[in-house]
Structures are given as C-alpha cells and as structure tokens.
Amino acid sequence: MKRAFAPLLVLPLVVFIVVFLLYPLAYLAANSLVAGGGVLEGRTRAVGALTAGQWWAGLTLENYVKVLTDRYFVESLLHSVMLSLGVAIGSVLLCLAPAWVLVRAEFPGKRLFRAILTVPMAFSGVIVGFMAVIMLGRWGVVPAFLHWLTGEAYLSMVAYTLSGLVVAYIYFEIPRATLTLEAAIRKFDFELDAAARSLGATLGQRFWYVLVPLLLPAIISTVALAFAVSMGSFGVALIIAKKFNLLPVDIFLEITGYANFEFASALCVVMLVITLATNLYLRRLGERLYVFRQR
C-alpha cells in the first residue's frame, strides 16, 4: 500500500508540468514550423487558427533559416549568450565571498544582511530596469552627484549601454547566486580545511587547493542557473537596451509589435535549445570535476 502512495504524491506535479510546460512547448515547436510574416508582411493568423491538415501541408523551416542566417538575429543571439555568460560568471565572483561569510561568520545583523541580499529577487525585471535608469540614466542619481562634485556628469547614459545591462542583470542575480552558493558551502566539509591548516597550508593554498576544487561543481551549477535566468530575462532589457539587441526583446517585438507569432516561436525554440544545451554541458562539466576530485 505504501508503495502505491508515492506515485500519487508525484502525480500533481507531473500533471502540472505536462499541462503548463510540455504542452506549451510542443505548441511552440509546432507553431514555429509554419510560415510567419506578421503585420509588417501583411500575413497574420490567430494563435491556433490552423487545422492539423493545414499545419502539415504548410510545414517549413523558413523561420529557422531566418533566425540562423539573418545578421540581425544572429547578432541578438550572440549578444544574449555573451551577456548571460558574463553576468553569470560575474555574479558568482561577486557573491562567493558573501556566501562564505554567511555560512562561517557570526556577526550582528547577519539575518538582516541575508534578507537584504534576497531583496532583488522580489523585483520584476522591469523594476530593475527602471532602477538602472534612475541611478545611471541620462541624469541619474550617480551622474547628477558626480556633476555636483566635479562639474562633469560622468557615468551619464551608462544605463543604456552594455555596462548598464551587466550591472542591472548582476543586480537580480545576486540573491540566486548567494543563496545557491551558501547552500553549497554549508555542505562543505570544513574539517578538510582544518586538516590543511594543521598541515601548514597558507591561506592562499587552502583557498586554491582545498576550497575551490571542492566547491567548483557548486560554482559551475550556480553559473548554469544564473545563465539560464539571464537568457530568459526580459524586463530589464525591455527598459534599457537601446542599441544592444537581445533575443528576449526581439521575441517581445515580434509578438506585440508585428504579431508574427510563428517567427517568435522559432526564436523561442532556438533560445530554449541554447539555454538547455549550455546548462546540460555546464552541469555535466561540474559532475565530471566532482568525480575527478573524489578519486
């Protein structure tokens, strides 16, 4: 009886995933395989307007050909991947020490510190985008202050550049990176560190030869998580990406601006495949390293 009970508990999640993840993904994939066009080409179609027969007769790869050959979209793709990778690595570097402190150190206000670190998670991307504009926009808080200080509005307009995007993206990666790293460090066997110390290892040696190798799988999986979140993040880019085209904003424009749902679906599928592939690769890399260290 007990055995029969377990699958029953899993069932709700399975149903949920099928209905809200697998079905939409299958729909997206199917939709990406018929010719689009949208408003600007004068070819629009309601979502779900095709019958199965019409869909079968209209199968084509032209949306994918366009995504992978059009200079503009290839550029968007590269921008998105590079920005997300940079942000993922940057946020891990930034959050590793604080995560360590959260596990090892005891200090007054520690709970508050942790709570503050998780605040950015509560904000949607759009709000983070507005924050970037208010802080680093044309006449943002920072440039206005520097103008008052030096007579020159340094850092003005940074919000609209690649640097602004990186700052804003790292901002909302902070809680995820800190919390994941903290959990990993918590599992870290500190007796190994103590052993290294008693054998006379310096601080640097302990960091590079004990800590980093043991934590590397966790670090890599945090990078993978941050990468996936950044790839899909859209609110920030919607508000501040001016000349720097990114895939999620292109998808938004294809849907809401041009009603080109078929082409937008193809963009989504390509983005999904890249995110999934990168994630799988990074996680396998992490596992392999872990196995290697265990030997």
Place this chain on the structure above:
Amino acid sequence: MRTLLPVLALALLGLVQTAEATHFDAKAQAEFRAALEEAKKAEGNRLIGYDHQPNYANWGGVQKFFTDKYGVIWPPDMKSSVTAMAALIAEQPKPQASVVYYNAAIGVQAAERGLHEPYKPKGWELIPPEHKDPDGRWFNIHYGTIAFVVNTKALEQTKVPVPKCWSDLVKPEYRNLVAYDDPTVQGTAFDAIFTALWIHGGSYDNFAPGLEYLKKLHPNIISYNKETSYNPSLRGEIPIWIHADGSGYKMKYHDGGPIEVVIPCEGTTAFPLNVALVRNAPTPRLAKLALDWLNTEEAQRIFAEAFFRPIHPGALTPEIEAKMKPLYGSYDKIKSYDLAKKVKMVDAFKKAWVEQVRRSR
C-alpha cells in the same frame, strides 16, 4: 503633397465653429442608465478594454468617472495601439476585451483585419463623416497633435535652449536629449515618425526624406522606449519627448512638472484616436453602451481635461482650450493628410524605420 485631400485639417478647424446640440440630455441619460442596469444583470459589472493607459488622454479619469457614476468597473490596460491589435489578432475568435481604443491609423488597420464588430453608437449622425467608418467599424473620439514635450528644468541643467524646430533636434548639442517611443509598438510614436516624414517632403510612397531626417536624429536619441515615456519625460530623464501635445499639457497642469509644449516651426500633423467594438466581445451589451457613452460630450469632456481635442466641439471648455498654448509655434502649422492613404503605408514605413533607423549603428 499638393494632391492631398485636406479633409482632416478642414474638419478639425471647422469643428470648432459648428455647435452641436447635445444628444445626451436628461431623458437620454435616464434611458442609458436603465439599459446599463439591464446589461449589468446579463453580463456583470466588469468591462474589459484594450489600450486604456491611465496617463494617456485621461483614460484614468474617464474610467474612474464611469465606475463612480455608472457602477461599471472598467480597469486600465497598459497595451498600446499596436500591442492591442496584436493581442486581438492572437486571441480571435475568443478575445478577452470588448472595447478597444487606438491611434486611428492602427484602428483602421485593425478594422480592415476583421477584428471589429460594426456598431454605430447613439448620436452617430453627429460625428462628422471623416471621423467615422461608413460601416461603423470605428469612430474617432478625439485627436492629438505631435509636439515636442520639453522638460525645461532638464534642459537648463545641460544649458541647452528649448528647441523650436525639427531642424534644431538634429544639432549636436541635443545629443542624448531627445526621445520618441518605439513606433512599431506605440501608435503615437508612429505619428511622430510620420510627422517627421511629412514635414520633410515625404509622401505615402516616398519615405526617403523622413528616414534621412530620422537617421540624422538617431545619435541624439536616448532610447526608443517600448513602454510610454510619460514618467521619464516628467522626471527629466527624457528632456525632449516627441509625443502628443496633450501629454505635455497634462504634465504641466496636472502633475506640476517643469514642462512646456513646442509646436515645431516647420509644422506638424494631428492624429485622431478611435474606438471600436471588438468582434466576438465577451460583454457586447456593456461594450455597446460604453461606446454610446464615449460618443457623448460628457465622456469627451473628461478626455479633454487631459488636453486631447474632442470630436464633439462642445466638449472642449474655454478654460481648457486657453491652457493649450505652446511655448513656441502655433496650431496653424498643422498639415493635413489623407488618413486612408496613411493607413496603407503604416506597415511599409515601420518596416523601413526598423531596418534603416533602429537597426542602424
């Protein structure tokens, strides 16, 4: 240019003189209320519409008034004209909205795509012919004028004078001080680029003069925002916003912002905004009554409080009109065009703008 039908401009000027007997008198109001109570019983007291941005043309005030006076909840919707149309395309045949508001050029496109149900509201005969579709697929309720919405405090900080002309905006000293919203998303922003085309001698099929100007303007642009720039403009993040004059006056008089409106010296264009009944509307009776009401002076007067000129001239009070004074330039500079021909060029011009302006480096 010479071949244009000056219908729109003539009508807009003519409207100011023609007096209209109000059709929404006490008796009509009583009937309206009775019909509304019936509709509420059948459909509930919630009306969903698309493109009702609270800061645009006083939609916020209109919805509050309608809820307070008639007991129908009519929530705001942050879609723009283009995104509203895209949503209706995606949602047919089961849309979520029952009424929709657009920039007229986009609204006519949507009508031609079969997204609307023909409906002629009460007082149809009082709408001038150029402000309604003969088949009843849409009618205009007011219009705006493309202007420079200038945050004078922001310009003082950077020590640059208030621009008077389109030719000023492309000067190097206005670098990173100008913005218009993304015209592939926002209807008013389409009229901003359309006006740039029109003023520089472009036509329905010759986009080159407009694109040339917009390419020159590109380095001075802060951002092509996909959401409305009302707040960034009011705050001074965007010192010069090419947008509807009414948005500028609203910031100046309602929000107390350091804002002035400039009608550019070379001229500008006016653009109507229309409403329609959505095909397969979930609450058609409420929607029809709301459209009846939108065609009254009562409704259009509330819109006019945000300085959009109503189609029914009696809805514009002298006090409001007196406030609609640009710092520079004059409303005599409004140039006319043929809406039907403009509608046909919308997509091609947007496409050219995307390829040659937004994607340029």
